[in-house]
Amino acid sequence: xxxxxxxxxxxxxxxxxxxxxxxxxxxxxxxxxxxxxxxxxxxxxxxxxxxxxxxxxxxxxxxxxxxxxxxxxxxxxxxxxxxxxxxxxxxxxxxxxxxxxxxxxxxxxxxxxxxx
Numbered sequence: 001x002x003x004x005x006x007x008x009x010x011x012x013x014x015x016x017x018x019x020x021x022x023x024x025x026x027x028x029x030x031x032x033x034x035x036x037x038x039x040x041x042x043x044x045x046x047x048x049x050x051x052x053x054x055x056x057x058x059x060x061x062x063x064x065x066x067x068x069x070x071x072x073x074x075x076x077x078x079x080x081x082x083x084x085x086x087x088x089x090x091x092x093x094x095x096x097x098x099x100x101x102x103x104x105x106x107x108x109x110x111x112x113x114x115x116x
Protein backbone atom coordinates (compact mmCIF):
# COMPACT_ATOMS: atom_id res chain seq x y z
CA UNK A 1 0.00 0.00 0.00
CA UNK A 2 1.46 3.39 -0.98
CA UNK A 3 1.98 6.04 1.66
CA UNK A 4 -0.64 8.28 0.06
CA UNK A 5 -3.25 5.55 0.08
CA UNK A 6 -2.32 4.59 3.63
CA UNK A 7 -2.70 8.24 4.74
CA UNK A 8 -6.09 8.47 3.03
CA UNK A 9 -7.33 5.26 4.67
CA UNK A 10 -6.11 6.43 8.09
CA UNK A 11 -7.81 9.80 7.57
CA UNK A 12 -11.10 8.16 6.65
CA UNK A 13 -10.93 5.77 9.61
CA UNK A 14 -10.17 8.61 12.03
CA UNK A 15 -13.10 10.59 10.59
CA UNK A 16 -15.45 7.64 11.04
CA UNK A 17 -14.19 7.06 14.60
CA UNK A 18 -14.63 10.72 15.57
CA UNK A 19 -18.12 10.79 14.06
CA UNK A 20 -19.03 7.62 15.99
CA UNK A 21 -17.73 9.12 19.24
CA UNK A 22 -19.71 12.31 18.68
CA UNK A 23 -22.88 10.32 18.04
CA UNK A 24 -22.24 8.16 21.11
CA UNK A 25 -21.81 11.06 23.52
CA UNK A 26 -24.52 13.35 22.17
CA UNK A 27 -28.24 12.91 22.39
CA UNK A 28 -28.41 10.26 19.69
CA UNK A 29 -32.21 10.09 19.34
CA UNK A 30 -32.39 13.81 18.69
CA UNK A 31 -29.40 13.66 16.36
CA UNK A 32 -30.86 10.83 14.28
CA UNK A 33 -34.31 12.46 14.11
CA UNK A 34 -32.74 15.67 12.76
CA UNK A 35 -30.67 13.69 10.24
CA UNK A 36 -33.76 11.78 9.09
CA UNK A 37 -35.66 15.05 8.57
CA UNK A 38 -32.87 16.65 6.56
CA UNK A 39 -33.65 17.73 3.04
CA UNK A 40 -31.31 15.44 1.10
CA UNK A 41 -31.69 17.42 -2.10
CA UNK A 42 -30.35 20.54 -0.38
CA UNK A 43 -27.48 18.55 1.13
CA UNK A 44 -26.54 17.18 -2.29
CA UNK A 45 -26.74 20.64 -3.85
CA UNK A 46 -24.58 22.07 -1.03
CA UNK A 47 -22.03 19.29 -1.53
CA UNK A 48 -21.91 19.87 -5.29
CA UNK A 49 -21.51 23.61 -4.78
CA UNK A 50 -18.63 23.02 -2.37
CA UNK A 51 -16.87 20.68 -4.81
CA UNK A 52 -17.45 23.22 -7.60
CA UNK A 53 -15.84 25.89 -5.43
CA UNK A 54 -12.74 23.72 -4.93
CA UNK A 55 -12.49 22.89 -8.62
CA UNK A 56 -12.97 26.50 -9.75
CA UNK A 57 -10.37 27.76 -7.26
CA UNK A 58 -7.90 25.16 -8.57
CA UNK A 59 -8.72 26.13 -12.16
CA UNK A 60 -8.16 29.80 -11.31
CA UNK A 61 -4.75 28.99 -9.81
CA UNK A 62 -3.80 26.92 -12.86
CA UNK A 63 -4.85 29.65 -15.29
CA UNK A 64 -3.06 32.39 -13.34
CA UNK A 65 0.08 30.26 -13.13
CA UNK A 66 -0.04 29.56 -16.86
CA UNK A 67 -0.54 33.26 -17.58
CA UNK A 68 2.57 34.06 -15.51
CA UNK A 69 4.59 31.46 -17.44
CA UNK A 70 4.53 28.62 -14.92
CA UNK A 71 2.91 25.40 -16.03
CA UNK A 72 1.20 23.65 -13.13
CA UNK A 73 -1.17 20.78 -13.80
CA UNK A 74 -4.79 21.01 -12.73
CA UNK A 75 -4.23 18.13 -10.30
CA UNK A 76 -1.36 19.97 -8.60
CA UNK A 77 -3.44 23.14 -8.47
CA UNK A 78 -6.22 21.18 -6.80
CA UNK A 79 -3.76 19.62 -4.36
CA UNK A 80 -2.36 23.06 -3.46
CA UNK A 81 -5.85 24.51 -3.11
CA UNK A 82 -7.05 21.72 -0.80
CA UNK A 83 -3.92 21.84 1.38
CA UNK A 84 -4.16 25.61 1.62
CA UNK A 85 -7.84 25.55 2.59
CA UNK A 86 -7.26 22.79 5.14
CA UNK A 87 -4.40 24.68 6.78
CA UNK A 88 -6.41 27.91 6.77
CA UNK A 89 -9.30 26.15 8.48
CA UNK A 90 -7.20 24.78 11.35
CA UNK A 91 -5.12 27.89 12.10
CA UNK A 92 -6.32 31.00 13.95
CA UNK A 93 -7.58 33.75 11.65
CA UNK A 94 -6.97 31.46 8.65
CA UNK A 95 -3.35 32.58 8.75
CA UNK A 96 -1.83 29.29 7.65
CA UNK A 97 -3.37 28.95 4.20
CA UNK A 98 -1.29 31.50 2.32
CA UNK A 99 2.14 30.29 3.53
CA UNK A 100 1.22 26.73 2.56
CA UNK A 101 0.11 27.86 -0.89
CA UNK A 102 3.33 29.88 -1.38
CA UNK A 103 5.48 26.94 -0.24
CA UNK A 104 3.72 24.41 -2.45
CA UNK A 105 3.83 26.71 -5.47
CA UNK A 106 7.53 27.40 -4.91
CA UNK A 107 8.10 23.62 -4.73
CA UNK A 108 6.61 23.49 -8.26
CA UNK A 109 9.08 26.08 -9.54
CA UNK A 110 7.07 29.27 -9.06
CA UNK A 111 9.13 32.11 -7.58
CA UNK A 112 8.17 32.94 -3.99
CA UNK A 113 7.45 36.58 -4.82
CA UNK A 114 5.22 35.56 -7.71
CA UNK A 115 3.34 32.91 -5.75
CA UNK A 116 2.52 35.39 -2.97
